[in-house]
Amino acid sequence: MIYKKYRRLLILIFSALLGLLSSFTIPAWSNSLSLHTNAATSPLALAKEGQQRYNAGDLEAAVKLWQSAAEAYQKVGDREGMTKSLIDKSQALQDLGLYPKACNTLLQAFAIKNPDCSQTQIDQLYKTLAQQRDSLSLTQAIGLHSLGDVLRRQGLLPKSEEVLQLSLLSIAQSPQKSAVLLSLGNTERTQGNQIRDRWDYEEVTDIIDRKSVSDALAPYQEAINHYIAAAKVTSAPAITKIQAQLNHFQLLLETQKWWDDQTNRRITSWSRFGESKLIQRAKDFVSQLKSQLNQDVQALQNQITPNLTALTPSRAAIYAQINYAESLMQSGQINNVEPLLKNALQQARTLQDGRAETYVIGYLGKLYSQQGQLSQATKLTRQALLLAQEQNINGDAREITYLWQSQLGSLLRKQGDPKGAIAAYTAAFNTLQSLRSDLNANNQDVQFDFLQEVKPVYLELVDLLLKSNLSDEELNSLIVSNPSINREKAEAKKLPKNRLELARRVIESLQLAELDNFFQDPCSETADVAVQIDSIDSHTAVIYPIVLPDRLEIILSSPGKPLQEAIIPISEQDINQTLDRLYDYLDNVTINNSARNILSTSNPDPRELQENLQTLLPTFERIYSWLIKPFEAQLDSNQINNLVFVLNGRLQRVPIAALYNGQNYLIEKYSVALVPSLQLIDPQRLERKQLKVLAAGVSEQIQVQGEFFAALVNVPEELDQIKQTFPASQKLLNQQFTAKTIEKQLKSNFPVVHLATHGLFSSNPQKNFIVTGDGKSISINELSTLLREPGTTVELLVLSACETATGDERAVLGLAGMAVRSGARSTLATLWPVGDASTAKFMGEFYQNLKKPEAKQVDALRNSQLSLLESLKANPPFPELKNLPPHPYYWSSYVLVGNWQ
Incomplete structure (x- = not known):
């Protein structure tokens, strides 16, 4: 496993990019005087210095000062002062991306002993405070607000919403109400993204076909309502109101773009089939949606523009301006961006906030690049990169650094300097490799930002490498790192360097990064060096x-x-x-x-x-x-x-x-x-001696969470065939097949697990599930946990009757990831649903082939498919197909992912 000592994905820029701005003011401190103000190191003096350091962007120093203030308050018995200091410390930890530490600090503020941010502790705290909701203090309500933000950033969205709702109930008409509503909007927005991303191709098509603008916006209606309410709290600080409006503004822009892309994709498909009525309905839908959203977008813009320029200079104001500038660039309104960013730059320099300054300068470079001023854009990007690297001296600004390294690569390429572009993109690639765990594990609400911000770095570098004619000496000067290898180790191994090998290595790394991003967890065990096919299989090509x-x-x-x-x-x-x-x-x-x-x-x-x-x-x-x-x-x-x-x-x-x-x-x-x-790949052959299979399945019609799944009447035959082929196997049918029985049986160490039941894989890991015989479902994470129990080694996981989500090109990651996450070395599954009678026959053949001592798993699959092909050739389902090859839909859905040996 790869773990980093510090996980420091800076939330500020991703918040700006995603429009998920929170209130950056420190809410727990008021202007009330303390009795302990005599000494220079008094609790209040420490707390105030922490505030100053925080405002100047020195987050690490602010954390230490607020911790010292909390300890000082505890010594003099001031519980309220200690609580406020811990809440403030938690805010700085959040800004550093250290969410588990931030969560523990908040639990400490609520007097939880031995805080570990476990689900049990959070549930107990919520239960206790919910019972006291009518008597909670303002400080407690603010602490709950901060906890709700932490939970969102850890991906615990329903719990985040619960905690924020409790904070809102307790905060009455305080100015802080607006900030809580803003956070609720952010949580609802993230949940809206999940709902939207769980829609499959058919569901999205149905909304377009019905021209239902209300259904298209439904996932975000609660978020929109909260943003509107946050902006209407009259007593709230101006910055909080503007942040709510900015988030609302960007949400509308992103929603319009998403539906434009989805609608155009369907119009392209329908054009192939001459579906003129469907095409017209799609055009009508997107026109109606755009008309409604544009009205709201313009109204928001008319409010944001004058209010933003009137803000008092602060870190929050700077990031609000970056957020707005990014939105304007995305919507093509680049003429209004330069004055905005130059104002933000002046404020960053006045505040001496180095992190904010590097962001503003980098975005100015991006603006000039869009305007075609490449020389000026390059100059600014280099300047932003230099500032980011200076930030690395006292802290960790790698997540800023890679942005400007990749932007520099793009600019150099446009200016005809491929060698310089390769060097810049290689630097960005190496920075991303060193950030592998941070980019994925800390911020679960930015999963799909990977596709826009990170993936292009890999593909641009590969593109340049494959087009290049660099000499061996020039190539060897590029350190293309594997996150498992430190530089000395790489040099010691004398890793081969040539154009194709470097490109292949980058593509391998992209595949790993996609899996990490897919699961939001960098738990993929990787080899120390690039694996060569020679060392795995002399008759296989990749x-x-x-x-x-x-x-x-x-x-x-x-x-x-x-x-x-x-x-x-x-x-x-x-x-x-x-x-x-x-x-x-x-x-x-x-x-x-x-x-x-x-x-x-x-x-x-x-x-x-x-x-x-x-x-x-x-x-x-x-x-x-x-x-x-x-x-x-x-x-x-x-x-x-x-x-x-x-x-x-x-x-x-x-x-x-x-x-x-x-x-x-x-x-x-x-x-x-x-x-x-x-x-x-762990290239070990499947041991055939005394091979046994844990075979579980559901044959009856079953209802899971209100959804009916059809009966799979041939599943009993499928399981019986496995038992006959491998007599030591264990069969679990219908009610016998539960998560508990699977867990119990796995202790007997079955190298093959066969699950004949309904299931789905999609690009959203939370939508990946299999149905069990007790009317419940097991998620991919739950199944992975079961298969990873100590003493369990699963060589092959067979998912019979499961399917991948329709139209979802990332869904195969669910299959690949199932093997990786569960510890199974390979997975056999289907890309689309196959009739269970055909499946039963196919699986019978597969296990008969697998029984042969010398057969590889991939050979067993091939022979089973060939048997099905020959059967279809001899007995085509329709006479009209007699002289044609067997239709692929009957036989080609089966795929083996992972170790093929």
Whole structure:
């Protein structure tokens, strides 16, 4: 595991970027006098100095001073003073991104003994204070407000909302009411993001088709209401009101952009099928939404602009101006940005706040870049970077540093300096690698910001490396780090450096970063050095497709051979359109002529299925020409039997086994597996002696949280086949299959766990679940915990009847992550639902193949798919399909992710 001594993701900039500004004023202190003011080191003097240091941006010093003040107050028996000092200390810790410490400090303020920020302690504190809600003091209410903010930033959103609501009830008509309403709005907004991101493709399509603007905005209505209420508290400080308006403003802009993107994606799909009525409804929907939002956006802007310039200079005012500038740039209103940022810069320098200054200068550089003033933008970006590095001397400003390193790389590239750009992006990459745990573990409400802020750094660096003609000496000057390796260790191992190897290493690191981000937890065990395929399997090649704006690059790693590349001159837009077309015809539930919809009817039309297949095959053939054809000769000469793919983006939802060369499917020549990263592979062969399976399933119709799941009547046969193949196996059917029985049985150490039940994987880990026989569900996190029990070693996890969320290209991360998180070395699952009769037959074949002493897991999968293919060839479901290859929808959904051995 990789743990950092300090987890210091600075919330201020991500708050600014996301519009999640909180009140940066320190609320617990009033102007009331203390009896203990004589000595220079009196509690009040310490507390006031802490306030001054905090206002100047010296957060570490503020933490120490408030801790000293709390101890001094405790010595003189002033409980109220101690509580206030601890609350203030917690605020500074939050700003440093040290949320567990901030949480413990707040629990200490509420007199919780041995605080550890556990769920039990938080629940008990809430229960106790809720019973005293009518008699809580203002200080206690402020402490609850701070705790609610901490809980949100730790991802505990329902509890954050509860705690903030209690604070609101206790705070009456105090000026602090506005700040609590602002925090409630932020929590509701984050919950709104979760609700929205849990919608699958079909749900979003339904809202667009119904032209329901109210449903489109529903996830954020509570947040909007709280922001409006916060801005209306007459006694509140001006900064708090403006922060609420800014958050509301940016929320509306982001909501409009999200729905524009979603609607355009569907219009593109519907255009393929000539669905003119659907296209018009989509255009009407987005027009109505824009009309409503624009009205509110303009009204907010008219209030924000004059009020922002009238603010008293402070750190909070500076970040509010950065927030507004960012929103204006995103909405194309760049003409109003420069005066705003220059005013903020002057304030930062007056306050001598180095962190704020580097942000303002960096955003000025971003503005000039957007305006085409590249020379001035570069100068400012270098200046911001120098300031950020100075901040690193006394603290840790890496999360600022990487922003300006990557911005500098982009600017140098635009100015025709690829070597300088590579150096800048490499520096940003190394900074991100050192921040690997911090970027993901500390701030669970910025999950998808990864796609806009972090992922591009990796892809830009890869793009530049693959285009470069740097010498070995120049390449060796670039330290591309693995977070597990310190520099001395890297030098000692003399890591190979060449253009393709560096690019491959960066792509591997991107895959790890995506998994970390997906789970918000950097718990992926990685190898110390880049793993070579030679050391794993001499008959396996690894294929890395890398989608870049102007081309598709393929890197091939073969045993005993140098890395090879192929360049396909095709734009990213063309690639995505091809992959979207494949999805539309194969698995899109909102398209009438998709294979999924044709075959889900009680009486499928064979002509429709024939036409569908004849449309799909050329698309599968085109993708084959990209990924396989450039290397066919090398694969044959190297006697390659297995192909392992490291996929990213929309390629992750492609059933690779169904790639077609004009005569045969890929699976007819090669075994196929997917891996998130070679660095995550533990290449041990599955021990066949006395192999036993823990086989659990649900065959009855079942209701879970109000949703009905259909009966899987062939599951008992599926489990019986496993028991017959491996007699030492344990079977759990229906009511026998619960989280507790799984936990109990796993103590007997089953190397294979087979779960035949409904389940779902999506790009939101909280939506990943499997249904149990007692009418409940197990989340991916809960299942991972069960499979990681001491003494448990799961080699293979089989998820039969589960599916990935429709239209969700990140959903395969759920499958990959299931293996990584659970400790299972590999996972077998399906990309779309397969009939349970077909599944039972397929799984029977799979375990018979797995029983063979020399068979690899990937071979067992391939042989089972080939058996299904041959069966479909001999007995096609419809006579019209007799002279065509078997339709991929019947057989290619099964994927093996992880260790293929």
